[in-house]
Amino acid sequence: MAKKILPLLDRILVEKIVAPKKSVGGVLLPESASASKVNSGKVIATGPGGRAKDGTPIPMTVKEGDTVLLPEFGGTEVKIGEKELFIYRNDDVLGILVE
Amino acid sequence: MAKKILPLLDRILVEKIVAPKKSVGGVLLPESASASKVNSGKVIATGPGGRAKDGTPIPMTVKEGDTVLLPEFGGTEVKIGEKELFIYRNDDVLGILVE
Amino acid sequence: MAKKILPLLDRILVEKIVAPKKSVGGVLLPESASASKVNSGKVIATGPGGRAKDGTPIPMTVKEGDTVLLPEFGGTEVKIGEKELFIYRNDDVLGILVE
Amino acid sequence: MAKKILPLLDRILVEKIVAPKKSVGGVLLPESASASKVNSGKVIATGPGGRAKDGTPIPMTVKEGDTVLLPEFGGTEVKIGEKELFIYRNDDVLGILVE
Amino acid sequence: MAKKILPLLDRILVEKIVAPKKSVGGVLLPESASASKVNSGKVIATGPGGRAKDGTPIPMTVKEGDTVLLPEFGGTEVKIGEKELFIYRNDDVLGILVE
Amino acid sequence: MAKKILPLLDRILVEKIVAPKKSVGGVLLPESASASKVNSGKVIATGPGGRAKDGTPIPMTVKEGDTVLLPEFGGTEVKIGEKELFIYRNDDVLGILVE
Amino acid sequence: MAKKILPLLDRILVEKIVAPKKSVGGVLLPESASASKVNSGKVIATGPGGRAKDGTPIPMTVKEGDTVLLPEFGGTEVKIGEKELFIYRNDDVLGILVE
Numbered sequence: 041m042a043k044k045i046l047p048l049l050d051r052i053l054v055e056k057i058v059a060p061k062k063s064v065g066g067v068l069l070p071e072s073a074s075a076s077k078v079n080s081g082k083v084i085a086t087g088p089g090g091r092a093k094d095g096t097p098i099p100m101t102v103k104e105g106d107t108v109l110l111p112e113f114g115g116t117e118v119k120i121g122e123k124e125l126f127i128y129r130n131d132d133v134l135g136i137l138v139e
Numbered sequence: 140m141a142k143k144i145l146p147l148l149d150r151i152l153v154e155k156i157v158a159p160k161k162s163v164g165g166v167l168l169p170e171s172a173s174a175s176k177v178n179s180g181k182v183i184a185t186g187p188g189g190r191a192k193d194g195t196p197i198p199m200t201v202k203e204g205d206t207v208l209l210p211e212f213g214g215t216e217v218k219i220g221e222k223e224l225f226i227y228r229n230d231d232v233l234g235i236l237v238e
Numbered sequence: 239m240a241k242k243i244l245p246l247l248d249r250i251l252v253e254k255i256v257a258p259k260k261s262v263g264g265v266l267l268p269e270s271a272s273a274s275k276v277n278s279g280k281v282i283a284t285g286p287g288g289r290a291k292d293g294t295p296i297p298m299t300v301k302e303g304d305t306v307l308l309p310e311f312g313g314t315e316v317k318i319g320e321k322e323l324f325i326y327r328n329d330d331v332l333g334i335l336v337e
Numbered sequence: 338m339a340k341k342i343l344p345l346l347d348r349i350l351v352e353k354i355v356a357p358k359k360s361v362g363g364v365l366l367p368e369s370a371s372a373s374k375v376n377s378g379k380v381i382a383t384g385p386g387g388r389a390k391d392g393t394p395i396p397m398t399v400k401e402g403d404t405v406l407l408p409e410f411g412g413t414e415v416k417i418g419e420k421e422l423f424i425y426r427n428d429d430v431l432g433i434l435v436e
Numbered sequence: 437m438a439k440k441i442l443p444l445l446d447r448i449l450v451e452k453i454v455a456p457k458k459s460v461g462g463v464l465l466p467e468s469a470s471a472s473k474v475n476s477g478k479v480i481a482t483g484p485g486g487r488a489k490d491g492t493p494i495p496m497t498v499k500e501g502d503t504v505l506l507p508e509f510g511g512t513e514v515k516i517g518e519k520e521l522f523i524y525r526n527d528d529v530l531g532i533l534v535e
Numbered sequence: 536m537a538k539k540i541l542p543l544l545d546r547i548l549v550e551k552i553v554a555p556k557k558s559v560g561g562v563l564l565p566e567s568a569s570a571s572k573v574n575s576g577k578v579i580a581t582g583p584g585g586r587a588k589d590g591t592p593i594p595m596t597v598k599e600g601d602t603v604l605l606p607e608f609g610g611t612e613v614k615i616g617e618k619e620l621f622i623y624r625n626d627d628v629l630g631i632l633v634e
Numbered sequence: 635m636a637k638k639i640l641p642l643l644d645r646i647l648v649e650k651i652v653a654p655k656k657s658v659g660g661v662l663l664p665e666s667a668s669a670s671k672v673n674s675g676k677v678i679a680t681g682p683g684g685r686a687k688d689g690t691p692i693p694m695t696v697k698e699g700d701t702v703l704l705p706e707f708g709g710t711e712v713k714i715g716e717k718e719l720f721i722y723r724n725d726d727v728l729g730i731l732v733e
Contacts, residue, residue: 043335043336043337044335044336044337045307045332045333045334045335046333046334046335046336047332047333048299048300048331048332048333048334049299049329051332051333053333078217078218078219087333091290091296092190092192092193092194093192093193093290093291093292094192094193094290094291094292094294095290095294095295095296096193096194097194098190098194101147101148102147109144109217111215112215116309116310116332118276118307118332119276120276127332127333131148133147134144134146134147134150134215134217134226135144135145135146135147135150135152135186135226136144136145136147137142137143137144137145138142138143138145139142139143177415177416177417191388191390191391191392192390192391193390193391195391195392196392197388197392200345200346201345208342208415208424210413211413230346232345233342233344233345233348233413233415233424234342234343234344234345234348234350234384234424235342235343235345236340236341236342236343237340237341237343238340238341241533241534241535242533242534242535243505243530243531243532243533244531244532244533244534245530245531246497246498246529246530246531246532247497247527249530249531251531285531289488289494291488291489291490292488292489292490292492293488293492293493293494314507314508314530316474316505316530317474318474325530325531375613375614375615389586389588389589389590390588390589391588391589393589393590394590395586395590398543398544399543406540406613406622408611409611428544430543431540431542431543431546431611431613431622432540432541432542432543432546432548432582432622433540433541433543434538434539434540434541435538435539435541436538436539439731439732439733440731440732440733441703441728441729441730441731442729442730442731442732443728443729444695444696444727444728444729444730445695445725447728447729449729483729487686487692489686489687489688490686490687490688490690491686491690491691491692512705512706512728514672514703514728515672516672523728523729573712573713573714587685587687587688587689588687588688589687589688591688591689592689593685593689596642596643597642604639604712604721606710607710626643628642629639629641629642629645629710629712629721630639630640630641630642630645630647630681630721631639631640631642632637632638632639632640633637633638633640634637634638
């Protein structure tokens with residue numbers, strides 16, 4: 041049975057979105073020529089939330105299913121079976137990408 | 140459909156303003172000769188606001204449409220399609236430029 | 239009589255789970271070929287909980303028996319008899335692994 | 338139309354005061370021989386005030402028009418047209434110079 | 437008259453426990469062959485307790501007579517007569533060793 | 536007209552006291568042979584007081600006219616006309632020297 | 635008239651106790667052979683007490699006349715006439731030495 045990760049506290053589990061570089065025939069896709077160079081991913085799961093210095097609960101600002109804009113650095117890589125996932129902290133997420 | 144970034148917490152999304160260096164014919168524009176050397180930009184979008192150490196909500200001090208004076212360093216670059224945008228924290232903004 | 243460690247404050251005592259590399263005959267097990275590369279372990283015991291900066295008690299988020307996803311670095315090694323155990327802080331645990 | 342900077346939070350906008358070194362003929366002015374070697378400036382504009390760690394508003398201690406004693410280092414240079422201005426934080430100002 | 441040390445605040449006074457390496461005749465004791473490699477000691481005396489950042493008293497979690505598991509590094513050595521003792525902070529103790 | 540410095544917040548303005556090394560004739564003064572080697576000074580002016588992290592006003596512990604014992608390092612030098620003065624923070628002062 | 639130092643805030647003034655190395659004739663005193671190697675001293679004067687981060691007064695834990703166990707490093711040396719004294723912070727004192 042596959043394993044599932046429940047992130048703790050203010051952590052989120054993210055699967056990165058990699059922009060499609062080339063078409064099947066190797067031709068540079070027009071869309072990708074001007075493809076956005078952003079480090080983004082899909083939120084698979086989130087923790088219940090973090091705590092302030094005095095223990096006060098702090099709500100999450102991203103939720104499962106969001107497409108998020110990630111910082112250039114940071115994140116902990118976790119390989120579950122074939123899947124490469126990453127764990128970030130809620131407050132490290134730069135923004136939410138909406139169509 | 141174009142993507143839109145919703146900044147999180149106390150972050151702002153900024154498009155930099157680059158002072159016009161030369162006229163079409165390449166002549167140094169008088170205005171630009173004494174052009175201000177400031178790192179400034181237009182606020183495209185802002186997050187809802189940050190939190191103090193004990194979780195208390197902290198209001199933003201800049202809003203969408205403001206022309207802002209940015210610090211020399213810092214800011215995260217984000218390229219969406221052809222547009223080069225930057226993400227800053229509200230408290231890093233030095234001031235608001237008004238005519 | 240064997241010694242037992244009661245972790246203090248927000249610490250947890252963990253026995254690491256090492257993925258089986260090879261079968262008895264030395265053949266690379268199919269399961270392990272795509273075995274998850276995670277740093278995980280079983281929680282043997284936990285402390286009562288930590289304290290916020292102002293002394294407020296902070297509850298634990300992992301409990302005895304949990305299988306936990308551990309950070310790449312950190313943890314204090316403790317050898318009790320033949321057993322190699324590790325001590326982590328509650329807040330360093332990335333997530334809980336469930337089937 | 339000239340641009341104006343509205344400093345944000347606890348920042349102040351300062352125009353530095355440079356002690357006159359030489360008379361028109363290049364003769365060392367007596368007054369300047371023993372001129373004070375202080376890093377000082379005039380406050381052009383101030384922000385509304387900063388915030389404590391828990392968000393409590395913190396009042397400013399310098400105001401527009403004050404002549405202030407500045408620290409040896411620090412300050413962000415901002416060139417608006419021909420004018421060289423500097424941005425400091427309220428709490429970095431050492432003192433107010435009065436005649 | 438022998439001197440006694442009363443630890444202050446959240447400090448504890450510890451006498452280290454060194455695992456017996458060899459028998460009288462120099463034969464490696466079986467018990468020690470698989471002796472636990474832990475840095476442990478007996479608590480001789482404790483301070484009254486520490487204070488949180490805002491001055492709130494923080495109770496101790498170890499008491500006189502406890503056998504404690506100590507971190508690999510840290511501790512201040514104090515030699516009183518022939519006795520080598522160590523001073524640690526309450527929160528540095530990893531756990532309590534019970535039979 | 537001479538300039539006066541009003542220190543801000545928890546700062547104090549100090550004129551250093553330099554122990555007399557030699558008599559007029561260059562003979563080592565007996566008193567100075569065993570002169571105290573302390574970094575001390577006279578308080579010329581003080582700020583109104585500092586603020587705690589949450590903005591709470593913090594009263595000063597030194598006042599104008601006190602002779603104070605200063606730390607070995609630190610202090611900002613300010614030259615006003617011929618006078619060499621120093622600015623320290625209230626909490627950096629080690630003690631008050633009384634006859 | 636001799637000068638007296640009134641320590642400020644949570645500081646204490648200490649005269650170090652140096653263990654007697656040799657008898658008058660230079661013979662190693664038996665007591666000193668096993669002399670404790672501790673960095674200790676007598677408290678000459680104390681400040682009124684320190685303040686927590688939010689300004690709350692923090693009481694002292696050592697008083698004038700105590701014999702105190704000092705950390706290996708730290709302390710500011712102050713020479714008053716022939717006397718070599720040291721200034722420490724209350725919280726740096728490891729313990730109180732009692733007979």
